[in-house]
Amino acid sequence: MLWFVLLFGLMTLVTGICAISVRNIVHCALFAVVFFFGIACLFFTLRAEFLAAVQIIVYIGAIAILILFAIMLTHDVTGEAAGGMIHVGGITGGVVAVAVAGSIMVALFRESLIRNSQSLVERTAAAPQVSVKTIGEALMTPYVVPFEVVSILLTAALVGAIVLALEQRPAKKEGS
């Protein structure tokens, strides 16, 4: 199992980096598809089958396709003209990313030193077997308020996105 986690993790990482650094924007979108699939595989290894399925249906089935459609419908966007990704900002960002990842690893390592491994195993084993029913009940009973707020959030995002993306029409059409 550990090897699967490592393999899928590596796959996710590499395709994620490719998705933001490759010049051709269609290739970016295709890398993003593999990236989403890698995440779904990681969910599988964590035994969250429902989440994995949703990840595939929503992200690969809907969002990735939408991204491809958006690219197709936008004029002159291939990304070829975009500047190179490696510049000073990229290097600083890389250093920060390594620092963040390093601090997480140090924290996890020290945590396992402080607590004996027995208690860690107990705490991990306490994670329940999650079924669709549990998720549904959790969403509709204790977490119904955040669930509803997410729906307001999506509406707000939709309205905001449309306003920002709407083309400015010539002034004479206004109010007609």
Added chain:
Amino acid sequence: MNYTSLFGYLLGEVVLTAAAFVILIADVMCHRKDDVGARNQRMAWWTLTGLFLAAVVYAIQFAQGNANFADGTLVINPLNLFFKEVILVITAITVFFSMEEPVSKHVGEYYAMILFAAIGMAFLVTSENLLMIFVSIELLSLSLYALVGFQKQILRSAEGAMKYFAFGAVSAAFLLFGLSYIYGATNSLSLPAIAETFKGDPLMARSPVLLIGILFTLVGFGFKIAVVPFHLWAPDAYEGAAAPVAGFVASGSKVASFVALTKFLLLGVAPAAGAATISFPFTPHFTPGWAPVIALMAFISMVWGNLAAITQTNLKRLLAYSSVAHAGYILVALFGAKAWGQTAIYFYIIVYALTNLGAFGVVTALANKVGGDDIRCFAGVWRRAPGLTVLMMIFMLSLAGIPPLAGFFGKFYLFAAGLAADQMQLGYLWLVITAILMSAVSFYYYLQVLRVFYVNPASRGGPISICPCQRWPMTVIALIIFLIGWYPTALLDWIQGFLQRV
């Protein structure tokens, strides 16, 4: 689990959401033929009606007593209701400010987004649950990104919105990651339950996984309250946004985020504070926890915010850097939580939000008529709009912290709480001294603004007429600041009373 009672508790937010949808639909269905100015005023009144109804609902809930729904996702108590009312007032004033001139021709969407942001703020101050805090911060942030970018014909508006969004996305990732680590370490989402885990587990306060979770969470909150080094979006977003929106970002969003941050740190992870004291014969003492991080952020924010504000030539950018500095002052009081730091923070955040809103109101009322929001554009405005300049003087002097205005007492309580944090050793004296020195520096640029308003040779042009929808809210704010300044214990007693009834 009772959905009917839940609906009762949520009624205020339901009213706001309904108002947002009514506005969206009414704008398209009924007012399509009207010109933009008339539509703007109608929609503004719709929004104000919604805000008023929600305020009535919250006022009724005051009498009904406390409630805690499902793991702290919804906590009704006098303090939270009070902050919801404050947020409604701030939103209403923002709506009044945008009444005279439409920010964009998408009028209905503009007011709907303002209401969505207000709903996010209301949920943020009322929740004591990590999941809920994250979701409401996202609702608030998304609405504000869009609002900042509403002036599509202006390039710097798009630039400000883009920077705000990019910073916001990264910091939201940090926030969520941090919250997930805290959940992993404590196995609970509600803040009181997290505090409980410290009692049963002596190792918890030193747990590296928990500490790194708190650190990442502070990155997310640091973005929302704009402290150095997470402040870079603030000047550009404030400058790019329409002045009423900038005022809304600087006041409403700050109030909600500070309330949530204070609750998160003092209610949830207080035992993991650690220490960042420097006692008298220079003996620094640092224990890992959030205290060193907060102390560092407060220190750089106060120094950098004030120094950078001096060099600004744009009034909105100056107010942005001054808000960075003020966020630094507020963080100082977090250490005095055991004394009356919480009261001091809540007192100051209200005073600061109102004052800042007033200052942005002056920018709103004048910027178009004097030809821009650069400070030099306001030269000699004293002759053209005397009443407004007097209001600006009150706001600036209150921000600077000159008695007898409310800002002075706010700062006084903050710094006193910082001193009381470590009474025996005065370990946080170093922060308080920095704060006092930097407030002295801030006099320079606040007075510089006033000098331009009053002393500099006047620009040409006759008297500027100010729309009553801007004049009256500003006058009321100035009066409140004045009254709190004369009688600060009134607000202080209120907040303390609410805190006792939590």
